[in-house]
Amino acid sequence: MSTHYESVQVATLYPDAFNVAGPQSPIGREVWPRQPGVFIRQGGPPADAATSADQPARELPSRELVSGQFGLVPRWVKSASDARLRSTKLVNARSETLTTSNNFREAWLAGQRCIVPMMAFFEDDWRSGKAVPTRFARVDGKPMGVAGLWERWTGAEGEVIISYSLLTVNANSHALMHRYQQPGNEKRMVAILNEGAFDAWLSVRPEKAREFMRACPANLLTANPVEKSR
DSSP: OOOOEEOOOOTTHHHHHHSSOOOSSOOOSEEOTTSEEEEEEEOOOOTTOOOSTTSOOOOOOSEEEEEEEESOOOTTOOOHHHHHHHHTTOSEEEGGGTTTOTTTHHHHHTTOEEEEEESEEEEEEOTTSSOEEEEEEETTOOOEEEEEEEEEEEOTTSOEEEEEEEEEEEOTTOTTGGGSSSTTSOOEEEOEEOGGGHHHHHHSOHHHHGGGOOOOOGGGEEEEEOSOOO
């Protein structure tokens, strides 16, 4: 279970890696549950899009960068206090149960998929008997785009929370990830998307989107212990 990750802090990396402008405000290096982060979703029509018959509409943007809270808040949550409690437990969504999970079903069926930019994610190595935080990154050092879901929650008093979660896949037989996380538990890893599949992931129907839920090959990742964690 990936409860925190390292964000892409260098704004100039976003256009090349994700075809979006970088964040306008600085974001934290390590993003933890209920902390602010950014995600990429399919873009909507520009505010000045043409609507008249004699003025052709402009091409719609394909992607947009959005600020949100790490840890999804389902629409049916009734209060802000309940939202705070639930979101810390909803940072990961199991890809196998998206259509049956009460927490993620609405966002999945509504096509509210997103890409979460990150430089690395963290898991614990328990092989020594103690939890050793370990940083997983691409071998080539480039940013990665992880499959996610986003949601917009509106409270009774009009408060709004934009939130997101990371999608995970089984990693019991993964050449690298099977060594990590607590012994005896199912091994999971975030679903890292291929760069060429970004647009398709954001736009295809939910039943086709399941095809993107695959474990990243072990030879494309590197794992390094870190001296300290939060």
